[in-house]
Amino acid sequence: xxxxxxxxxxxxxxxxxxxxxxxxxxxxxxxxxxxxxxxxxxxxxxxxxxxxxxxxxxxxxxxxxxxxxxxxxxxxxxxxxxxxxxxxxxxxxxxxxxxxxxxxxxxxxxxxxxxxxxxxxxxxxxxxxxxxxxxxxxxxxxxxxxxxxxxxxxxxxxxxxxxxxxxxxxxxxxxxxxxxxxxxxxxxxxxxxxxxxxxxxxxxxxxxxxxxxxxxxxxxxxxxxxxxxxxxxxxxxxxxxxxxxxxxxxxxxxxxxxxxxxxxxx
Amino acid sequence: xxxxxxxxxxxxxxxxxxxxxxxxxxxxxxxxxxxxxxxxxxxxxxxxxxxxxxxxxxxxxxxxxxxxxxxxxxxxxxxxxxxxxxxxxxxxxxxxxxxxxxxxxxxxxxxxxxxxxxxxxxxxxxxxxxxxxxxxxxxxxxxxxxxxxxxxxxxxxxxxxxxxxxxxxxxxxxxxxxxxxxxxxxxxxxxxxxxxxxxxxxxxxxxxxxxxxxxxxxxxxxxxxxxxxxxxxxxxxxxxxxxxxxxxxxxxxxxxxxxxxxxxxxxxxxxxxxxxxxxxxxxxxxxxxxxxxxxxxxxxxxxxxxxxxxxxxxxxxxxxxxxxxxxxxxxxxxxxxxxxxxxxxxxxxxxxxxxxxxxxxxxxxxxxxxxxxxxxxxxxxxxxxxxxxxxxxxxxxxxxxxxxxxxxxxxxxxxxxxxxxxxxxxxxxxxxxxxxxxxxxxxxxxxxxxxxxxxxxxxxxxxxxx
Numbered sequence: 213x214x215x216x217x218x219x220x221x222x223x224x225x226x227x228x229x230x231x232x233x234x235x236x237x238x239x240x241x242x243x244x245x246x247x248x249x250x251x252x253x254x255x256x257x258x259x260x261x262x263x264x265x266x267x268x269x270x271x272x273x274x275x276x277x278x279x280x281x282x283x284x285x286x287x288x289x290x291x292x293x294x295x296x297x298x299x300x301x302x303x304x305x306x307x308x309x310x311x312x313x314x315x316x317x318x319x320x321x322x323x324x325x326x327x328x329x330x331x332x333x334x335x336x337x338x339x340x341x342x343x344x345x346x347x348x349x350x351x352x353x354x355x356x357x358x359x360x361x362x363x364x365x366x367x368x369x370x371x372x373x374x375x376x377x378x379x380x381x382x383x384x385x386x387x388x389x390x391x392x393x394x395x396x397x398x399x400x401x402x403x404x405x406x407x408x409x410x411x412x413x414x415x416x417x418x419x420x421x422x423x424x425x426x427x428x429x430x431x432x433x434x435x436x437x438x439x440x441x442x443x444x445x446x447x448x449x450x451x452x453x454x455x456x457x458x459x460x461x462x463x464x465x466x467x468x469x470x471x472x473x474x475x476x477x478x
Numbered sequence: 479x480x481x482x483x484x485x486x487x488x489x490x491x492x493x494x495x496x497x498x499x500x501x502x503x504x505x506x507x508x509x510x511x512x513x514x515x516x517x518x519x520x521x522x523x524x525x526x527x528x529x530x531x532x533x534x535x536x537x538x539x540x541x542x543x544x545x546x547x548x549x550x551x552x553x554x555x556x557x558x559x560x561x562x563x564x565x566x567x568x569x570x571x572x573x574x575x576x577x578x579x580x581x582x583x584x585x586x587x588x589x590x591x592x593x594x595x596x597x598x599x600x601x602x603x604x605x606x607x608x609x610x611x612x613x614x615x616x617x618x619x620x621x622x623x624x625x626x627x628x629x630x631x632x633x634x635x636x637x638x639x640x641x642x643x644x645x646x647x648x649x650x651x652x653x654x655x656x657x658x659x660x661x662x663x664x665x666x667x668x669x670x671x672x673x674x675x676x677x678x679x680x681x682x683x684x685x686x687x688x689x690x691x692x693x694x695x696x697x698x699x700x701x702x703x704x705x706x707x708x709x710x711x712x713x714x715x716x717x718x719x720x721x722x723x724x725x726x727x728x729x730x731x732x733x734x735x736x737x738x739x740x741x742x743x744x745x746x747x748x749x750x751x752x753x754x755x756x757x758x759x760x761x762x763x764x765x766x767x768x769x770x771x772x773x774x775x776x777x778x779x780x781x782x783x784x785x786x787x788x789x790x791x792x793x794x795x796x797x798x799x800x801x802x803x804x805x806x807x808x809x810x811x812x813x814x815x816x817x818x819x820x821x822x823x824x825x826x827x828x829x830x831x832x833x834x835x836x837x838x839x840x841x842x843x844x845x846x847x848x849x850x851x852x853x854x855x856x857x858x859x860x861x862x863x864x865x866x867x868x869x870x871x872x873x874x875x876x877x878x879x880x881x882x883x884x885x886x887x888x889x890x891x892x893x894x895x896x897x898x899x900x901x902x903x904x905x906x907x908x909x910x911x912x913x914x915x916x917x918x919x920x921x922x923x924x925x926x927x928x929x930x931x932x933x934x935x936x937x938x939x940x941x942x943x944x
Contacts, residue, residue, distance in 0.1 A: 273525065276567065276570070281568060
């Protein structure tokens with residue numbers, strides 16, 4: 213993958229007569245529930261955003277919402293992010309439209325079907341591709357873009373499921389474990405170049421999609437999760453468990469000896 | 479490789495959560511928590527989800543929002559409830575005209591969070607902000623300003639209606655006017671409202687210039703109503719337990735949006751949640767009577783003036799989330815009528831006497847005058863006269879016979895009951911209250927129905943029992 217060329221400087225698409233400085237945010241997987249809730253907060257702050265998602269109708273609906281809520285600029289591109297060959301062109305187009313980038317927010321991934329993935333390697337490979345290989349392709353380009361400028365923040369949604377493999381979702385979990393390990397290494401490499409890498413590990417989140425699930429009333433509120441993510445980005449944190457209770461919970465889960473853990477139903 | 483970008487929050491959902499068997503109570507309940515019907519709940523998160531989610535399904539379905547209607551108008555026994563709350567995006571806002579365009583699952587609370595900091599407010603608001611835009615249209619809801627503003631539908635210039643056959647209609651007074659009239663107050667039965675426009679009104683402050691005045695009896699209430707007809711918002715709380723000299727005592731509450739510019743910040747999130755289902759004996763004549771006495775004398779003087787924030791003025795009971803649990807597991811039913819002026823006074827006095835005589839305690843009783851701005855829906859509830867609403871706890875063998883008597887009395891006085899608040903009206907009562915029901919039935923989507931609709935159009939005249 214070639215190193216991106218220095219972008220031509222120009223007036224920011226959102227800036228009119230008033231020279232207001234707003235955040236420029238690239239959102240990958242913009243129609244996911246957590247991404248959309250996060251973008252609404254940024255929109256209210258007058259941010260400039262470029263949204264990438266696969267479904268054109270959903271993407272248009274999210275873009276109209278964010279514009280109405282006060283985003284200074286909303287650009288969009290329809291793309292299947294599994295297609296790593298297109299990443300360089302896509303990212304370079306997005307950042308050209310934004311005339312720069314302060315934050316890249318990666319909310320792209322799939323749950324997959326765990327029982328199916330246990331039997332069908334094709335499906336297991338799909339999960340690994342969408343949750344690990346494709347994000348690594350995106351982050352390779354984005355990290356190098358940021359390193360060139362000695363600035364930028366990469367906020368990536370991983371999962372508590374990546375902290376330890378459990379029988380209920382270890383394919384999804386291992387794809388996220390790979391992502392978490394990749395981000396730790398990337399941080400170690402580029403933090404000294406002035407680039408922040410934030411690993412976000414959400415627990416179960418309540419949305420319309422999970423509303424009818426048993427126990428969903430105890431799931432985290434998506435808007436509160438989004439507000440926590442925005443704060444962690446502003447504070448340039450390295451890691452975020454959200455809600456925060458998942459940090460001690462996962463500490464315990466990580467430290468249960470395997471001779472016990474292997475007998476548990478988790 | 480081509481894969482969908484799934485929702486990350488779902489990715490993190492433990493699969494165990496989905497596998498656990500569904501125990502009672504049902505996944506979706508109306509606010510009264512009566513009746514309790516099992517139904518499949520399918521979220522509609524995007525405008526394009528309907529009618530695709532029904533493909534191949536033989537089940538009837540019903541679009542629902544936040545389930546704040548009280549009885550079975552938002553329920554469908556053994557059917558599919560299409561919950562629209564994930565469809566809550568804004569589409570456009572024009573600050574020149576105040577016209578907001580949004581998806582139908584957005585709540586009035588979410589609209590206020592957007593509108594208030596921009597100096598706008600809802601044109602009509604009910605006593606809770608936790609209802610959806612689509613639900614507000616489907617029940618053609620009303621507020622404390624009915625006399626000057628009419629009902630909610632009067633402020634909805636247009637909306638899109640999608641039918642289960644996939645056809646889409648833009649509905650307004652001039653375009654598809656019959657579909658427009660059928661859908662306003664159409665109880666969600668004519669199709670799915672995917673998006674709607676709402677004409678917001680400007681405000682300069684969160685403040686409400688408030689006056690609270692004690693009254694004794696319906697005559698004093700009517701005098702106050704006359705005296706305060708220049709005030710936009712009026713509503714009264716009335717004591718339905720006391721008899722004798724305290725019969726129909728109450729507090730007349732009047733308010734206008736303050737004209738003194740103030741800070742237009744959004745509302746904080748409510749913090750209190752009613753923590754458990756109260757036992758059945760919580761609400762009895764003694765406890766309600768004590769509450770009513772305290773409430774009546776709370777304001778200290780017979781007449782107070784103050785500036786209040788709009789939250790406690792419009793949404794006093796939203797401050798405690800899930801307050802319906804106060805009525806215990808059995809739930810509550812509401813009784814709400816509108817009786818035309820011709821018989822409004824005698825009807826109200828007779829019905830209040832019947833309620834006081836029954837000893838069925840209730841403290842959330844509301845009295846208000848409806849104005850003469852006609853509603854646009856063919857099935858709309860409001861009509862000029864007196865509107866009265868109160869909650870009853872469900873007591874086996876007592877509550878429903880009383881509701882039958884009160885329903886018949888309402889009918890005798892030329893009034894009607896409100897489907898959005900009802901769990902008890904008979905098919906015969908409904909068909910007299912709403913003479914247009916057969917014309918309306920022609921606009922119903924063949925895939926959509928509700929337990930309410932099945933009940934009130936049931937030719938066998940089946941009655942609810944408990």
